Amino acid sequence: MERSSLFSPFTLRGVTFRNRIGVSPMCQYSAVDGMAGPWHLTHLASRAVGGAGLVVTEAAAVVSQGRISPADLGLWSDAHRDALRPVAAAITDAGAVPGIQLAHAGRKGSTQIPWIGRDAVAEGGWAVPAPSALPFNRRSALTYTMGAEEIARTIIAFAEAARRAADAGFRFIECHFAHGYLVHQFLSPLTNLRDDAFGGGLEGRSRLALEIVRAVRAAIPAxxxxxVRLSCVDWVEGGWTLDDSITLARHLGEEGVDIVDCSSGALVPGAAPPDGPAVQRDFARAIRERAGLPTAAVGGITGAREADALIESGGADMVLIARAMLRDPYWALHAAEALGVEAAWPLPYKRAVT
Ligand SMILES: Cc1cc2nc3c(=O)[nH]c(=O)nc-3n(C[C@H](O)[C@H](O)[C@H](O)COP(=O)(O)O)c2cc1C
Known part of the structure; x- marks a missing residue:
């Protein structure tokens, strides 16, 4: 049997991942009133059975108005926590660390589920808060400037959702500050035109992000x-830059953030990596080296050898895989076989398949 960096265990605080492979958060648009159901359990547990070290749920909204669509997952009540408990238990039982992503969509909320359309929800939709009343596009829901009181409530909502997530059995909590959702809208000078304490220079625009992680850290066990998932650059002239991400990552580390999940773009329509998401790996390496924090690389990772080389070369501490995991829930087990390392097939399967 070979030795592989991808399949070496990794520890953050009191949690050890059996390997460096994580299932990246992926919206399923299959929840009713924010509640997890059989689909969420099947989708997530099957990828834990498939050998991943970490399985992260899709973005779960911390308040109902923070959903992207009416079919998003949520965690704004104890009933939502109870619906998620079996999901966390099933992932744990299959040997993976259960993770959850906490989110607020801000001005990108109240849209239809993608296979129905891209317009704002006509019936049962809601007005969407943003740092400044700039709609995402011409089809967006009514967009208003968030007041100080709603900002304060949002910080508390992230902390309460994080506490519920820990109660439900999740052992990895990610704040979604990327992809043009609420906190990214506050970070970027393109979408934050405020002149109060939550706007202006980098420090003011970073305030919401830092206050959320401070509140979340205080709400969950040590x-x-x-x-934190960041869009490391906006891919738009005059927008958020990699240097901004490095500065913010240092401050996030001081507030008790343990790993930065390095994505990019999606702040304004069409703002995506010009040559595909593989370039995001450079951001994971840069933040790891220059901010001194562990990072997760994500985007366009499909092969076992490239994933292994990324970890081996110090480009990232974990790889997160989205679309390739949809095509093959057993991606991690197949990667182990490709690299010649012991594949952790579940015992009820092992004798039959190896
Ligand atoms: C169906 C689908 C749903 C997604 N939902 C989320 C999400 O809820 N939160 C998030 O941060 N990223 C989301 N993403 C982005 C992925 O987590 C990932 O960053 C992106 O797909 C690039 O990785 P890949 O090349 O391995 O697919 C989603 C991607 C897909 C394909």
Whole structure:
């Protein structure tokens, strides 16, 4: 049997991942009133059975108005926590660390589920808060400037959702500050035109992000690692830059964030990596080296050898895989076989398949 960096265990705080492979958060648009159901359990547990070290749920909204669509997952009540408990238990039982992504969509909320359309929800939709009343596009829901009181409530909502997530059995909590959702809208000078304490220069625009992670860290047990997903650049002239991400990552580390999940773009229509998401790996390496924090690389990772080389070369501490995991829930087990390392097939399967 070979030795592989991808399949070496990794520890953050009190949590050890059996390997460096994570299932990246992926919206399923299959919840009713924000509640997890059989689909969420099947989708997530099957990828834990498939050998991943970490399985992260889709973005779960911390308030109902923070959903992207009416079919998003949510965690704004104890009933939502109870619906998620079996999901966390099933992932744990299959040997993976259960993770959850906490989110607020801000001005990108109240849209239809993608296979129905891209317009704002006509019936049962809601007005969407943003740092400044700039709609995402011409089809967006009514967009208004968030007041100080709603900002304060949002910080508390992230903390309460994080506490519920820990209660439900999740052992990795990620704050979604990327992809043009609420906190990214506050970070970027393109979408934050405020002149109060939550706007202006980098420090003011970063305030919401830092206050959220401070509140979340205080709400969860010390042994649970905290992750933040950033859009490391906006891909738009005059927008958020990699240097901004490095500065913010240092401050996030001081507030008890343990790993930065390095994505990019999606702040304004069409703002995506020009040559595909593989370039995001450079951001994971740069933040790891220059901010001194562990990072997760994500985007366009499909092969076992490239994933292994990324970890081996110090480009990232974990790889997160989205679309390739949809095509093959057993991606991690197949990667182990490709690299010649012991594949952790579940015992009820092992004798039959190896
Ligand atoms: C169906 C689908 C749903 C997604 N939902 C989320 C999400 O809820 N939160 C998030 O941060 N990223 C989301 N993403 C982005 C992925 O997590 C990932 O960053 C992106 O797909 C690039 O990785 P890949 O090349 O391995 O697919 C989603 C991607 C897909 C394909």
């Amino acid at each position: 042994e649970i690692p905290l992750s």
